[in-house]
Amino acid sequence: MLETASYFLHLCKVEFGRALHERGMRGLAVVLAMLAVAGLAQGLAERSRIAANISQAVNDDGRRLAALELALKQIEGGARPPRFADPTQAGRVGLNLGVGHAVKPVEPWAALALGASDLQSHALRVSSGNKDQFLYQQELRNPDQLAIGTFDLAFVIAVVMPLGLLALVADALARERESGTLRLAMSQGVGEDLLVVVKVAPVAAMVGLFTCAIFALASLLAAGLPDGPALARLCAAFALILAYTAFWTVLALGALLFAKSLAGAAMPLLTAWTVLVFVAPGVMLAGAKLAHPVPSRMDLLHEVREQTVLAEGRYADLLARHYHDHPQLAEGGGNKVDVPAFLMQSTLVQQEVSRRVDPLYRRHRAATGAREATIGSWALFAPAAYLQDALADLAGTGIERHRRFIGQVDAFHDEWRGYFFPKVQARERFYSSSLPEVPRFRFEPEPQGDVLSRSAVRVARLAALSGALGMAVWMFALFLRRRAHRRPIPLHTPLTRSQ
Amino acid sequence: MVNLFRTCLASEAALLRADRRAFWAIVSVLVLALAAAAWGAVSHAEHQRATRLGQEQAYKVWLSQDQKNPHSAAHFGLHVVRPASSLAFLDPGVGGFAGAVVWLEAHKRNSPLLRDAEDDGGLARFPAPSVAFVLLAIVPLLMVFVGYGSVSGEREAGRLPLLAASIGSFAPLLLAKAASLWLVGVALVMLATATGLAVAALSGIGMPPLARLAGWSASHLAHLAIWAVVIVWVSSMAKRSRTALIALVLCWAASVFVVPRIAANVAQVMEPLPGSFQFSERLEQDLKRVRDPLWPEDGSVSEFEKQVLARYGVDHRDKLPVSMRALSLMRDEEVGYPVFDESFGQIDGIARRQERVVSVASMLSPPLAMARISAAMAGSDAEHARRFLGEAELHRRRFMEAVNGDLLHNAVGREYSYKAGPELWSRAPAFSYGEPPVPWSLGGAATAISILVAWLVAGSFLLWRTGARLPVR
Numbered sequence: 001m002l003e004t005a006s007y008f009l010h011l012c013k014v015e016f017g018r019a020l021h022e023r024g025m026r027g028l029a030v031v032l033a034m035l036a037v038a039g040l041a042q043g044l045a046e047r048s049r050i051a052a053n054i055s056q057a058v059n060d061d062g063r064r065l066a067a068l069e070l071a072l073k074q075i076e077g078g079a080r081p082p083r084f085a086d087p088t089q090a091g092r093v094g095l096n097l098g099v100g101h102a103v104k105p106v107e108p109w110a111a112l113a114l115g116a117s118d119l120q121s122h123a124l125r126v127s128s129g130n131k132d133q134f135l136y137q138q139e140l141r142n143p144d145q146l147a148i149g150t151f152d153l154a155f156v157i158a159v160v161m162p163l164g165l166l167a168l169v170a171d172a173l174a175r176e177r178e179s180g181t182l183r184l185a186m187s188q189g190v191g192e193d194l195l196v197v198v199k200v201a202p203v204a205a206m207v208g209l210f211t212c213a214i215f216a217l218a219s220l221l222a223a224g225l226p227d228g229p230a231l232a233r234l235c236a237a238f239a240l241i242l243a244y245t246a247f248w249t250v251l252a253l254g255a256l257l258f259a260k261s262l263a264g265a266a267m268p269l270l271t272a273w274t275v276l277v278f279v280a281p282g283v284m285l286a287g288a289k290l291a292h293p294v295p296s297r298m299d300l301l302h303e304v305r306e307q308t309v310l311a312e313g314r315y316a317d318l319l320a321r322h323y324h325d326h327p328q329l330a331e332g333g334g335n336k337v338d339v340p341a342f343l344m345q346s347t348l349v350q351q352e353v354s355r356r357v358d359p360l361y362r363r364h365r366a367a368t369g370a371r372e373a374t375i376g377s378w379a380l381f382a383p384a385a386y387l388q389d390a391l392a393d394l395a396g397t398g399i400e401r402h403r404r405f406i407g408q409v410d411a412f413h414d415e416w417r418g419y420f421f422p423k424v425q426a427r428e429r430f431y432s433s434s435l436p437e438v439p440r441f442r443f444e445p446e447p448q449g450d451v452l453s454r455s456a457v458r459v460a461r462l463a464a465l466s467g468a469l470g471m472a473v474w475m476f477a478l479f480l481r482r483r484a485h486r487r488p489i490p491l492h493t494p495l496t497r498s499q
Numbered sequence: 500m501v502n503l504f505r506t507c508l509a510s511e512a513a514l515l516r517a518d519r520r521a522f523w524a525i526v527s528v529l530v531l532a533l534a535a536a537a538w539g540a541v542s543h544a545e546h547q548r549a550t551r552l553g554q555e556q557a558y559k560v561w562l563s564q565d566q567k568n569p570h571s572a573a574h575f576g577l578h579v580v581r582p583a584s585s586l587a588f589l590d591p592g593v594g595g596f597a598g599a600v601v602w603l604e605a606h607k608r609n610s611p612l613l614r615d616a617e618d619d620g621g622l623a624r625f626p627a628p629s630v631a632f633v634l635l636a637i638v639p640l641l642m643v644f645v646g647y648g649s650v651s652g653e654r655e656a657g658r659l660p661l662l663a664a665s666i667g668s669f670a671p672l673l674l675a676k677a678a679s680l681w682l683v684g685v686a687l688v689m690l691a692t693a694t695g696l697a698v699a700a701l702s703g704i705g706m707p708p709l710a711r712l713a714g715w716s717a718s719h720l721a722h723l724a725i726w727a728v729v730i731v732w733v734s735s736m737a738k739r740s741r742t743a744l745i746a747l748v749l750c751w752a753a754s755v756f757v758v759p760r761i762a763a764n765v766a767q768v769m770e771p772l773p774g775s776f777q778f779s780e781r782l783e784q785d786l787k788r789v790r791d792p793l794w795p796e797d798g799s800v801s802e803f804e805k806q807v808l809a810r811y812g813v814d815h816r817d818k819l820p821v822s823m824r825a826l827s828l829m830r831d832e833e834v835g836y837p838v839f840d841e842s843f844g845q846i847d848g849i850a851r852r853q854e855r856v857v858s859v860a861s862m863l864s865p866p867l868a869m870a871r872i873s874a875a876m877a878g879s880d881a882e883h884a885r886r887f888l889g890e891a892e893l894h895r896r897r898f899m900e901a902v903n904g905d906l907l908h909n910a911v912g913r914e915y916s917y918k919a920g921p922e923l924w925s926r927a928p929a930f931s932y933g934e935p936p937v938p939w940s941l942g943g944a945a946t947a948i949s950i951l952v953a954w955l956v957a958g959s960f961l962l963w964r965t966g967a968r969l970p971v972r
Contacts, residue, residue: 035757038761038764041764042764042767045764045767045768049771049774052774053774053775053776053777056774056776056777056780057776060776060780082796083794083796083798084794084796115621115624116616116617116620116621116623116624119596119614119616119617119623120617123776136612136613138598138610138611138612138614138775139775140610140772140773140774140775140778140846141596141772142772142849142850142853142854142881143593143596143597143614143881143884144593144850144853144854144857144880144881145763145766145767145853146593146596146614146616147592147593147595147596147881148759148760148762148763148857149624149759149760149763150624150760150763150764151757151760151761151763151764155760159756160752160757163748163752167745167748167749170745171741171745174741264520266744267520267524267644270640270644270748271524271527271644274636274637274640278625278626278636278756279531279628279637281622281625281626282622282625282626282627282628282632283628284622285619285622285623285625285627285628286538286628288622294618296549296553297613297618298549298553298578298580298599298600298613299553299556301578301600301612301613302553302556302557302560302578305557305560305575305578306560306563308575309560309563309564309565309575312564312565312567313565342571368618371618371620372620375620375621375622376620379621379622382622382625385621385622385625388621388624389620389621392621398621399620399621
């Protein structure tokens with residue numbers, strides 16, 4: 001037994017060395033590298049685009065604030081306020097003149113895994129208007145390009161790499177049949193099943209390690225030398241890639257061990273690849289939509305408008321009630337301005353609308369979150385989508401980070417209104433000295449530990465899936481051995497068309 | 500020659516029927532296609548119902564407004580909803596990625612809202628389970644599995660010299676092999692389409708226009724014919740079946756998943772869209788340039804007002820028989836039209852050039868060309884989405900003219916205190932949007948159609964020539 005084991009390890013070492021020099025391996029390495037370069041190029045271009053957009057938004061904010069401060073100081077110096085954009089009106093400052101963008105910074109690793117970043121807004125203009133005015137803001141995109149999808153490094157690893165691995169493995173076994181050196185090892189007591197493992201494992205290990213190397217090089221190009229946190233993320237990415245490679249390796253082993261011929265193995269493998277990579281995600285999404293129907297955003301829009309109409313109709317009551325509840329706001333004084341009726345009305349109407357509609361927004365976000373959580377769990381059975389999501393999470397382009405951003409923007413919107421609405425309703429004049437007090441948005445990213453925990457869970461799940469699949473393959477092989485209904489791939493039998 | 504072709508075709512069809520592996524593969528894909536058709540029809544019915552209700556609800560909210568100044572109502576505006584196209588249940592195209600709702604309001608042309616794909620998380624980047632995806636991606640792979648050894652297998656089994664001796668030329672044989680392979684695809688297209696139509700009818704979706712349906716089906720059949728030709732050609736050139744299988748699978752993967760995405764990347768680099776803020780900032784400045792003269796900050800009389808006073812022969816706005824504010828508001832809208840047309844026209848132009856780059860790249864990828872034709876025939880491509888936006892903008896202009904126009908005579912002397920009510924809201928035109936005629940839809944896919952036809956003609960010719968010189972060993 002020990003002799004067989006050591007001979008088996010010796011064979012693995014020999015095969016590993018041989019695989020290094022195989023034309024197929026070198027061919028795959030070149031193809032993967034070229035596609036990785038293409039993917040990284042797109043990732044870098046897209047990251048630059050997003051960063052440029054964010055930078056323009058931030059510059060726009062700076063210019064707007066500077067213009068506001070200048071206008072206020074001129075008025076405080078004696079100039080007449082403009083007719084249509086009076087900055088001494090807190091309502092106008094909150095609605096337009098002082099408005100800035102809530103920005104979600106783009107991480108350096110975004111170039112490696114774009115995720116759904118082209119579908120997300122990275123800078124939202126938050127004013128005192130209704131939430132739908134910023135929550136539904138979209139980046140300028142061609143829907144045709146969005147529908148085709150992105151080609152980034154994560155796509156190459158998740159989709160192309162397994163196909164290359166399966167092709168290499170099948171090719172390696174076919175050449176073994178033709179040149180036939182390993183079967184000599186059978187005379188040393190190594191079973192045919194283990195010979196298949198000896199052939200497959202080194203190839204898979206090499207592909208997995210090469211993919212990790214590509215990822216490491218790409219991260220260097222995208223983000224420079226890694227510091228401590230980046231190194232931790234890199235290790236997490238390696239673990240994900242290796243676990244993913246292990247899954248496809250186990251799948252390949254399963255097909256190769258039980259097929260009567262190589263063609264008989266290639267078909268199920270390619271079918272599995274097609275189904276797991278391209279069919280399963282769509283099916284999963286359909287299932288998640290059925291299991292977790294999300295309230296329609298169109299209905300949400302209409303509800304906001306309907307409540308706005310109702311609140312406008314009750315404006316007089318709202319105004320009376322408000323001053324009844326806050327009599328101090330009705331007092332006159334030197335600090336007061338005449339607030340245009342539409343500004344006063346809009347604050348009270350929007351407060352009333354928020355009171356009725358904010359629970360609907362929360363319900364929508366909760367339902368969307370539940371659906372995303374379900375998709376996150378089920379996606380394990382669509383491993384390519386699972387890996388892409390996992391890499392996007394590490395790259396800061398995942399759904400979790402975006403959801404966190406939207407939650408913080410929502411809270412900021414309440415804070416913004418909480419600052420400006422009382423000023424409007426108290427008819428307070430807005431001064432340049434008030435500008436430093438105006439709330440400003442700052443994105444609080446989640447702790448790195450949370451991201452790494454999620455990655456660890458994903459690695460564990462992928463490993464568990466591979467393990468479960470491997471166990472099933474092994475037990476089925478044992479079962480067949482006892483029943484002796486099938487033999488593993490006869491390494492010495494020539495292929496025929498019927499096979 | 501025709502008899503020879505018929506004999507070969509009958510023989511190939513019999514071989515295919517006897518092939519158990521092919522049988523199970525076809526059954527699996529058929530189940531997938533039927534499931535996709537059923538899902539597409541049910542989703543489409545739900546989507547149709549939701550958009551119809553959404554449009555009705557939007558107009559109802561508009562009508563429910565109380566008495567208010569018409570210009571306030573113009574700012575409140577109206578939402579319009581893009582209906583799903585008649586064949587979207589077979590090919591949803593860009594539907595989930597193009598916003599379906601546009602807010603029509605005074606002074607602004609808004610971009611569309613509510614991309615459905617935003618709710619789908621990471622899975623939005625994977626193909627939706629649709630009949631089009633199955634026919635574009637899965638059926639060709641099935642045909643690869645079934646047909647990769649059609650000629651190379653004969654060579655490996657040593658039967659080619661016998662065939663050469665008995666039939667003389669291989670050209671009819673190769674074409675017969677391609678035809679029998681194609682018939683597999685034909686059966687799947689017909690069955691999937693019929694299932695989709697049946698479920699659509701049961702779900703309450705109306706029968707789609709026959710011309711559109713026929714064009715859509717015919718284009719998919721042409722696409723599958725290209726695959727049949729390519730598969731048999733590769734099989735005839737490969738010395739071993741294994742080589743043919745690997746080459747065909749790699750071709751399939753490259754043409755279905757790699758070339759389209761890389762082409763989209765290249766298109767974005769060659770024809771970049773401006774950033775959202777760059778665009779909106781430039782638009783704001785252009786609008787300011789043309790509108791600010793109408794509303795002098797210092798309260799002086801604008802040039803436009805002077806022209807109006809001169810036209811009516813009065814020296815002050817209070818003596819006008821019409822509302823000066825109404826005229827200024829209407830003028831404000833009018834001077835904005837060319838600015839919107841130019842700005843959004845530029846964006847549309849860049850988008851069309853991007854799509855043209857991708858269409859040219861489809862010379863390397865018949866599925867990419869077919870995807871464009873399929874979406875165009877289904878009315879679910881980007882050009883149809885742009886058409887809706889154009890119609891929505893035209894409606895916005897008519898809408899604002901009707902609403903602001905009410906101020907013209909009714910608000911004289913009471914420009915800010917005048918209020919209108921439901922009788923005006925109901926006079927504002929309701930929005931309706933219809934599918935364009937088929938020739939219009941095809942226009943957007945002209946390049947892709949040419950490429951697909953070129954592939955089919957060139958492939959068939961190449962196969963014929965190859966048959967004449969096929970090496971038998």
